[in-house]
Amino acid sequence: MLLLLYSSLLSYMLFFTLCVAPVSNKILDDQNKSKFLRNIFPKNFVFGGIIASIALIFSFILKDHWSIIISFIIALGFIINLFIIMPKINYISDNNNLEEKKKKKSFRNWHLSSVFIYLVQIIMAVIGIILNI
Template sequence: NTLDRENASKLLRKVFPKNFIFGLVLSILAILLSIIEEQKISLIISTFLTCLFLANLYYIMPKINAISDKDKKRKKHSRSFKKFHLFSVILYLFKMIASIIGIVLIYN
């Protein structure tokens, strides 16, 4: 069983903001830990991740939601939605990889 488009949208609009806020909080904590541990590379990565989480939270996700709202009348997502969504997914994967690298740098 899968959710219909409207219920899936409602679920995702509740989950992803919390997910991005969680990532934002962790990246800010990583900045603090990087400062304490005097890890310059980790500090740079953590600061960059903080900026990316802010971009996801306050620009990309609202843009995707606005496009999705316009697309509701149609039975499929627009090209614009697909582009922003793909960018968001790739950016999220990049952030996860960068986070792992940052953790490894702190503890090595």
């Protein structure tokens, strides 16, 4: 079951990274892209958080200590992205009182932190797969 859950996490995260995000950046204008991304990212993080939480529950049931750590880190990443980073990015994007240079720098830093967390989650899912083969 853990192999299926980690494989599901990895495959959907890669699909989102390699297909959904680049296509939206390529074909949508800024206004529609913003609406689309603000709508899909929360769903992305909730979906991943649910799968990671299910993996965490199964890890406890199976007493798989490494999987407990891995699934906890993955779930925590989704929580941080959903409740801390994403609202901060939206606030920065919406705040017209910020100087444009500072706005771009803050957005870039928060976005990079989100991307870094997502990359760590992908790596952890790969490790989860390897440990459960």
